[in-house]
Amino acid sequence: MMDLSTTSVLAAKAYKYKAESLVKEYLLADSYVSYTAVLGGILMCKMAYDITSLISSLYYKGYGSLTKIQKLEWNNRGMSTVHAIFITVMSVYLVFFSNLFSDQLDGPVTFRSSNLSNFTLGVSVGYFITDLAMIFWAYPSLGGMEYVLHHMLSLISIFYAMYSGEGQLYTYMVLISETTTPGINLRWFLDTAGMKKSKAYLVNGVAMFVAWLVARIILFVYLFYHIYFHYDQVKQMHTFSCILIFAVPTILLVMNTMWFAKILRGLKKTLAKRQ
Template structure:
């Protein structure tokens, strides 16, 4: 028994050394993190398929395309939970982007922050590959544009180490993704007339308002307060800091208006 415990501790120690000396070594972080992101997406996709086939009786009766989208949405929900948690931690709870630290907040990064961005890039690569593969069944041109814009901004922040604070603020908006996916799950499962569908719509409205409207107001306010630091960035990074949030904010407002219109229509039917 004691020998097995010692062996487990030894394996754990070796694994920690491997992660520290290889995966989190500066030159390898961008590459290994993207590969990890793609691998995690594959795992999430397969786990969604496995769990759904066991615990959701209607899964087998779905069409092939519906099952692919079902699994894809499980994958995107897993990424959303991961990236939202890490983004909230890095922006609001860690001291990486704190104003109390010395140096420009716009050029701060760490191995952890770079690694997490790489994982997110791995997700966007995986998802856009599936969108192109089945286009337009998994999403139209607006999804392609959204993903390409996200890939451009996240890749620059990861490789250049600039504007990571604003990249993570944008990624917090992924908090709305599980709610959007759950709405599709409920609709596909024939539960559109249930209370669960209505509650999901209400929660989605407030989540979108906070994570994709008010958060963007805070982001632009942060840029305003730190503009003297923003203008010291490279020209491409400076442009991305304004272009990416502005375009995404417009898209968020358009989608928010559709959510509000759908919620009003649903509430009217209940009266």
């Protein structure tokens, strides 16, 4: 007869096998990987929010004196920074370094997708769901209707690109604009911490100006340039995909230009005060 230790080992192996089978056959199966990523994105947001709160309470003395809503926004910005870093790295890789959207491959670039691209979009969907829920819950403390519009457009576009597999290249080009988010959040952190007159605040303003110009203005112009030269492939997509491809970047470009004007005015004021 088997002893207790042998029985325990066999039971542990059986549970491990069942867990691995569950992950492979369901969570990471081609048909489920995107939805697993959405749950993973929501979990990532929760972890980033809690870790931001923990680190801030340990290493920033002023954190304890913040109001309840300031702490909420502080942690929320930590969460959005983590997402921004993740999605920027993945978007730059998929657009410029992987061969997924290469013109040298056969077939239209507008119908290209992979498990990795779908997984990445799923994580971003999870983030936008979480952030949008927080915006509504604390409205308008975390942002007004312009933030709601931005998040709704982003969520619909990303989810549809993930679901349909169409237009993912242009979705990732737009998502590269998230590279400006860490700078925006850092500026808010410095302002809240009473460091508006610091050198770091000035450097941040200049860096944010450059990043915004490149990622949210010039890159969008390149996106429309790419659409123009691949229009024969773009028009093969479903009608709703075409509407998203043209409408969403256009609306976001208008919003980005308006915000860019505010950034420029703010930078001018900061530089004028230091002369």
